[in-house]
Amino acid sequence: MTDRARRPGGRSATVRRRVLDATLAQLVQHGYDSLSIDVVAERSGVHRTTVYRRWRDVGGLLADVLNEAADDAWLPPDTGTLEGDLVAVNREICTALTDEPVTVALIAASFRSGQAAEALRAFWTERYDRCAGLVRRAVERGEIPAGTDAYRLLIAATAPLYHELVLLRSAADARLPEIAARGAATAARAGAFTTR
């Protein structure tokens, strides 16, 4: 890991690039079930044993893909109201869960790979941290009481989406983002997420 930084254009770096590209391409084209070290190795032209050594399993591959993708400048939207912000965030989550295969694949992999579980946890923690500003703005506007626990509120707003789309696998209802956001915003206004 540290060596890749020391030799940015070196062989290790190109190998990593080829392998991660192959992983994502395979995932997009043939789905999570088709992902295996052997397939990715073949597709990338990198030898099996090399992939096994550096990434250990499919979860490791996906974790690396996610770590790279997480390294962006994403910030939660600012629509002017708490509920509007939450709806916007939920719409993005909805898209990620229905259109992007990486997210669901990583959730699946997280049950079989410690690396994937850790990468996913880190990713979500970071995103929820960035969303804390959204809650702060709502407090400053006086929409919700000071002392509102940002994390609890954000979980309440987003968890129903994961529950329905990932665990229950219900048909994706387009109103889901609004309903979940409205519920959480309503509860927050009534002070249900204040810590003290």
Next chain:
Amino acid sequence: MTDRARRPGGRSATVRRRVLDATLAQLVQHGYDSLSIDVVAERSGVHRTTVYRRWRDVGGLLADVLNEAADDAWLPPDTGTLEGDLVAVNREICTALTDEPVTVALIAASFRSGQAAEALRAFWTERYDRCAGLVRRAVERGEIPAGTDAYRLLIAATAPLYHELVLLRSAADARLPEIAARGAATAARAGAFTTR
């Protein structure tokens, strides 16, 4: 499946019993990662090929275990208030997710096995259906407006638990059931889950 009913004490039935017992025992003792057709076959004394034929994969085994377990007389608690009922339900979910290995194992398996996914979906649908009575009582008491969508309310109350304990794998906070239930109940009282 239908034949097992026709020959209740027959060889097929005893084979099924031995295999399901072995599956559950293995799961409890050594965890989900240790579950494989071969291990279960060895442990049950039933031949590998038989288990492969009848259950196909680990997801099939777990699905059968769950189907059997789901066939009980469970009813949601009646504490006299909506929030009390939701807290009680959440406490049960919390126990199931932290103490009982079957639930989490089935969630994990549901990403790799259609049978497991379907069994889980059916299980949850049934439980949410049974919980609808809890919402109806709250409406009759005048706690929440008529027209409240029971399913949405129940999802809002329970989803944060699954999100934190299964997906985020945060440390189990004992206050989680209360917080999630309070949020959903508060939103419901304010009419956030009414359909019309």
Next chain:
DNA sequence: ATACTACTGCTACAACTGTAGCTTTAATGA
């Protein structure tokens, strides 16, 4: 009793997964 049917047991095999040990190659630094 006996034939019939459904299911289990058995053997063998093919494919996939993961690792060990060694050789070769490429990047680095003197």
Next chain:
DNA sequence: TCATTAAAGCTACAGTTGTAGCAGTAGTAT
């Protein structure tokens, strides 16, 4: 340019997973 070193490539192998085809056996019906 050349020695050093880290990482990639290669071969071979062991273990696991899943399947096909056939033989044997328990339950059912006449």
